[in-house]
Amino acid sequence: MTQSPATALPSPKERRRLREAKSLSQAELAAKIGVTRETVRSWESGRTAPRGRRRNVYAKLLAELANEQTVSGSVSGSVSGRRSVRRPSWAKDLAPPVDDTKGRKSPARIPVGAAINGHTRPERAPAVAQPERQPERQPERQPEPSTPPTAATTPVATPVTTPAEAFDALCTNCAPGLVRQTYLLTGRRTLAQESVERAFQLAWQRWPEVAVDRDPEGWVRAAAYEYAMSPWHRLRRSHRQPDAPPADPADRAFLAVLMSLPPAQRRTLLLYDGVGLDLPETAAETEASTPAAAGRLLNARDAIADRLPDVATTPEALHQRLGELCGAEKLRPPNAGLVRTGSETRARFWTRAAIAFTALIVGATALTLRTAPTHYEPPQSPGKAISGVPPRMGPGPLTYGDQLLHRKLREDLSSGPERLTPQAR
Template identity: 75%
Template sequence: MTQSPAAPKRSTTLTQGGQGGPPPLPPPKERRRLRAAKSLSQAEIAVKMGVSRETVRSWESGRSTPRGRRRAAYAELLAEIANDLSLAGKRSTRRNSWTDDLPPALDTKGGKSPARIPVGAAMNSPARPGRVRPGRVRPGHAATATAVTPHPGSEREPSGPATAPSPTPTPTPTPAEAFDALCSTCAPGLVRQTYLLTGRRTLAQESVERAFQLAWQRWPEVAVDRDPESWVRAAAYEYAMSPWHRLRPTLRHPDAPPAAPADRAFLKVLMSLPPAQRRTLLLYDGVGLDLPETAAETEASTPATANRLMNARDVIAEKLPEQAPTPEALHQRLGELCGAEKLRPPNPGRVRTGSERRARFWTRAAIAFTALIVGATALTLRTAPTHYEPPRSPGKAISGVPPRMGPASLTIEDQLLHKKLREDMSSGPEKLTPLAR
């Protein structure tokens, strides 16, 4: 990483002011909160400190702690940020960077060019501490994490004279307030990401709304998650990429393409990619996740994720040779494409109402189905026989046994003789002794 010319001078000044023992540092969550509240990226902090972005990320996650001159410089930098925020009254407010940056960029009717869309506002996810390149400012992560998962141990380490006094503790937000903060912060960017994944505006809005409904139904699980926005993003992507959508009559025809010819060509190439490659490209070059995080979210191995990314870039370079498939160029191009579309994010109150109504419907359906099964079982037990009756087998002829014989039928001579005897018979001795003729 290129070191800023002012970094050595600042490091020397901070070292001279930090003699006499290691200066205290705030907790890792407070470091990340101060950086995000100042709208600084990890890459910008790394440039000021003269270290890599991974080192700054380790400092903010608590895996490592700076020492020596870097510790003094880092402590003084955080103290200056804390002083600025306390004087301006920004430590107790949570700003939504999307509402501040996106409307001018999305106002294409007013003469704004899509190329002037801020990359960090149009594409970056505001609550994901992922891979950020220089020039990508991703504010809002700390505000979302604080609103969603307030940690009980809010006490800070004792700081020196340069640390600003701690403000009055704010009351813990309710689950509805925390969910509304998460939805208001993450929904606008997530709708645009889903649009790039599907190419359909209505499906993108529906997918994000269903994902937040599912998050509200499982809010105890989502609230304690390390990255709630990643949880919602995975749910929205899974719903948007479901193959059952092709059977819906409203989604059989494609949406209207973008107005700009360049955007139309780029979106066509993007939709021609397989869904797995498209999702990998969006997460890595669009959202800004690193390779292991992209592999974990797509449930694939790191080599497979790298191959998908390389194949997607090769296809874009082959079909659009005028656009260089570099990470910065792809990120800028994706930001311009999604920023040119006016997509409506879901309303938090409507999402919670719809989620509760949906949960009540399926609960009642499950209760009715269970009652139906219980009734059918009771009826079967009532009408079923109490003992076993073996069925009677049908009779059949047995070979080798002579048929049953009876008196033979009379011939014609026998019938005539029988008739004659009945007519000529008398009651005299002739009956006993026949007469000779």
């Protein structure tokens, strides 16, 4: 079950980059749109997405910023012949070597998933410019008599990639690396697999939004990290005991140091030194400012250097050490087909549960209306004792004389004694 697509927006990282390129703060951008600073921050982190009129205004403003940046870049490029990449002075020792001519990292930094799976790209030799060859002019051919088309002359239609195929390709390519990254973030094998599976299920439910995103892997990675770092996992019974540590003592000590770091520092270290993101991209994904992300990274490196003096804290050494640590674990990535099926089953379950709960509320409301009284019945007030009223008097018990008199009266005639009648003489 997928959602209908809305107005297209750039990725959260691109939104933050466009705003910083224009030297706008989150408060200034929020004032132009008519929202709060916290709303703009959640949009740039990818936690929420704008809707309705605010989405249209936000998309139009980002398009204007992108057009201004494109125009300024083309003008400066035509004057100087290349773009210069400027970095703050406090971030020069944190950032990897940058090629000014191309504006990208050196090939020495590769994602953790690529280092584990061995998909390293060999350096290509510089291409030598060859002189353009003019196509030879061939004599015109005479039209041949019409013949039925054959297999050689019939154009072959290119297959159209379906959403399921595109999702399966994304899951197959990104799931192994994401499982290993999440294991470095949590130190739990089962939680890492569960987090990546839930993230891909959420991506399939919102596939129209994820498919047009400039960095689908980053979208899924952010969702997996958020689920893995949820504090509610500590209430689960299976998480009361830690997982079995790695077999190698060096890996065990390094993993213990990673787990001792605060979650924010651990995530920043993994994104910058493990995945290979830039400092602004790391700050955007961790929902922090660029100076705050740099401070977390420096504190994490200092903590590792204090507890493990023999481990080098350079970006290349930490990148290689993280790759070796997660590469030694046997983690099973989720299956793309099972993820899609599980996502649809989960969506159907919650949909039916919502329908059943709504029907239950409607039934309870109807029963209440049916059995409720239709008119007001005032309640009866409780009885109270009244003082000053004499007690109710009644006949008392008969005495012995009264009882004899009562018996005599009952035995006599009710009309009294007979009257004397005169007699004639």
